Amino acid sequence: xxxxxxxxxLADPAMQASEKILRTCVHCGFCTATCPTYLELGDELDSPRxxxxxxxxxxxxxxxxxxxxxxxxxxxxxxxxxxxxxxSGVHYMHLxxxxxxxxxxxxxxxxxxxxxxxxxxxxxxxxxxxxxxxFGAMLGRPFKPIVEKLPFLGRQLGAMLALAPKxxxxxxxxxxxxxxxxxxxxxxxxxxLSGCAQPVLAPEINEATIRVLNRLGVEVVLxxxxxxxxxxVHHMGHEKTSHAQAAKLIDAWMAxxxxxxxxxxxxxxxxxxxxxKDYGFMFRDDPAYAAKAAKVSALAKDxxxxxxxxxxxxxxxxxxxxxxxxxxxMQHGQKITDAPKNVLRALGFKVxxxxxxxxxxxxxxxxxxxxPEISGRLRARKTGNIARLRPDAVATGNxxxxxxxxxxxxxxxxxxxxxxxxxxxxWALGGEKPAKLG
Ligand code: SF4
Ligand code: SF4
Numbered sequence: 003x004x005x006x007x008x009x010x011x012l013a014d015p016a017m018q019a020s021e022k023i024l025r026t027c028v029h030c031g032f033c034t035a036t037c038p039t040y041l042e043l044g045d046e047l048d049s050p051r052x053x054x055x056x057x058x059x060x061x062x063x064x065x066x067x068x069x070x071x072x073x074x075x076x077x078x079x080x081x082x083x084x085x086x087x088x089x090s091g092v093h094y095m096h097l098x099x100x101x102x103x104x105x106x107x108x109x110x111x112x113x114x115x116x117x118x119x120x121x122x123x124x125x126x127x128x129x130x131x132x133x134x135x136x137f138g139a140m141l142g143r144p145f146k147p148i149v150e151k152l153p154f155l156g157r158q159l160g161a162m163l164a165l166a167p168k169x170x171x172x173x174x175x176x177x178x179x180x181x182x183x184x185x186x187x188x189x190x191x192x193x194x195l196s197g198c199a200q201p202v203l204a205p206e207i208n209e210a211t212i213r214v215l216n217r218l219g220v221e222v223v224l225x226x227x228x229x230x231x232x233x234x235v236h237h238m239g240h241e242k243t244s245h246a247q248a249a250k251l252i253d254a255w256m257a258x259x260x261x262x263x264x265x266x267x268x269x270x271x272x273x274x275x276x277x278x279k280d281y282g283f284m285f286r287d288d289p290a291y292a293a294k295a296a297k298v299s300a301l302a303k304d305x306x307x308x309x310x311x312x313x314x315x316x317x318x319x320x321x322x323x324x325x326x327x328x329x330x331x332m333q334h335g336q337k338i339t340d341a342p343k344n345v346l347r348a349l350g351f352k353v354x355x356x357x358x359x360x361x362x363x364x365x366x367x368x369x370x371x372x373x374p375e376i377s378g379r380l381r382a383r384k385t386g387n388i389a390r391l392r393p394d395a396v397a398t399g400n401x402x403x404x405x406x407x408x409x410x411x412x413x414x415x416x417x418x419x420x421x422x423x424x425x426x427x428x429w430a431l432g433g434e435k436p437a438k439l440g
Contacts, residue, residue: 003027006062015287016100017061023097024058026090027051033084033092038362039077042379047074050084050094057101066108067101075101077376079369080237081362082276082334095276095335096283102239114155119238122368127198127230127247136202139166161374165405167203174205178224182212189219190265192308193258195251195278198230200271200401206437207270207401210428211305215268217431218312223264227254233277236284237367248281252294259297266308267301270424272400273367276335278302304332305424306342306399316349317432323352324426325393327384327407329400330362342399342423349430351397357387365406377406385410389418395439396420 005024011017033050034040040049047056047070056071067075078098085094111119125135142149143163150160176182178196194211201208212222231251232244258264269275277284279302285295324346332338343353364370364380385407388396396407396418408420419438429435 003029003058005058008064011061011064016103020057020061020097020100023093024054024061027054027088027092028090030089032089033087033094036083036087036360038079038081038083038364038380039376041361042376042383043077045074048077050088050092053078053101054092054094054097057097060101060104067105068109071101072105072109072111075105077373079330079362079364079366079380081330081366083330083360083362086334086337086360095280099236099239102237103241104239106239106241118155118158118372119368122371123235123238123240123243126234126368127232129198129202132199133202136166137170139163140168140170142166143168157374158371161371161377164409165370171203171205174201174209176205176209176212177201178228179226180224182216182222182224184216184219184221186217186219188221191221191223191262192266192268193223193225193255193264195231195267195269195271195274196224196228197271197274197401198234204401204404204422207422207424210422210425210433210436211268211270213433214309214424214428214431217433218314220265222268223258223262225254225258227257229254231274231278233274234367236277245284248277248284248295249291251278252281252285252291252298255298255301256294259301264301266303267298268303268305268308270305270399270422271402272304272329272332272336272338273402275302275304276331279336304336304338304341304399306345307338309345309427310341314345314348314427314431316430318430319350320426320430321350321352322394322426323354323391325356325388325391325396326353326423327356327363327388327396327398327403327420328359329398329403330366332399333360342397345427346397346423349427351426351430353397354391354393356384357390358383359387363403363406363410365400365402367402370402370406381406381410382413385414389414389416393418395426397423397426399423 046052146163232247236244282296282299285291363384364377370377425436
């Protein structure tokens with residue numbers, strides 16, 4: 003596609019990168035067929051091609067974001083399905099990330115939006131604050147029908163309450179900073195990202211991961227100084243905060259890499275994995291962090307990518323049929339498609355692919371709270387597709403999808419457990435049966 007940027011605009015390296023991406027788009031429209039918001043809303047401006055056009059115009063004119071641009075970019079899930087489909091290799095993720103940062107820098111959102119986004123950005127990445135907020139949300143859950151009728155932020159607050167668990171998850175005894183060494187001879191040493199919301203909502207995921215790795219002879223370190231990876235606020239366009247959070251994490255991991263060394267940095271939330279694997283790009287122009295960020299990105303692996311290279315011998319045969327839901331950040335963001343299913347099959351699970359598996363479940367970080375209407379439609383579509391498989395359980399590799407699909411089955415009045423893939427791996431290797439499986 004031809005672009006028309008002036009030289010002053012192209013002096014900005016971020017704009018140069020976006021201009022290069024824009025030029026690779028040939029406007030063929032293949033991506034529209036796999037874009038969830040286009041499929042649901044049918045508006046060209048809610049398709050990748052339409053959004054690319056809006057971003058191009060905004061950047062070329064060098065003007066503040068308009069209400070129209072913000073509306074259509076906000077509706078984008080950043081699911082990256084369009085990147086998988088695009089034959090020209092358009093890097094939509096970098097383009098929309100840049101557009102979101104431009105929106106935050108140039109557009110003043112209405113008060114309700116500012117409040118909602120501010121609350122999410124200041125709660126979710128901080129486990130202690132989030133734990134407190136969760137407690138409040140649990141107490142407020144029975145009042146959801148009243149809350150969602152409120153004229154001011156009713157739908158968004160209702161969506162938040164719906165996603166809150168009914169009971170408080172126990173605090174894990176395996177929180178960091180800590181080192182978990184195997185009882186058998188050591189074959190490797192990895193860092194595990196503790197995460198921010200995940201250890202509060204589902205501490206069993208990291209616990210299962212540590213047990214599995216130790217059983218396989220791998221030492222696991224939860225380094226001092228860890229925090230949120232920055233993905234959450236990155237997708238809200240808060241560039242400065244996301245970079246600060248990422249830099250803190252890079253420092254924590256570099257201390258281990260330069261100390262006892264790491265074979266890999268393992269991640270159990272694919273949304274975080276996509277961002278961490280992109281640190282090299284995020285810090286490309288930062289002389290203090292470029293090399294360190296690239297090193298961290300090169301070592302980052304999803305837990306199933308790492309397990310796929312190890313020998314797995316099941317301790318029991320569960321005989322269960324699992325619907326595997328591939329999170330968008332797993333399949334489109336990281337291009338990991340077979341490893342999780344192969345790991346489950348190697349352990350004796352019967353694994354089924356979900357029809358329309360490339361379409362997002364509507365979770366998408368904070369999207370299910372910020373865009374509850376579209377998110378609810380996608381949730382119903384996803385759970386409907388999974389239900390057709392009549393699985394014993396659903397497995398996936400991203401906490402956001404676990405909560406979203408779990409809520410979808412609750413709305414359908416069906417009791418289909420949704421667990422993290424690693425919980426099934428742990429169970430099959432002789433660990434605890436996931437509590438949700440009864
Ligand atoms: S498929 Fe790729 S090249 Fe075609 S319109 Fe979409 S982004 Fe542009
Ligand atoms: S990231 Fe997803 S929602 Fe956004 S334009 Fe691409 S396919 Fe559509």
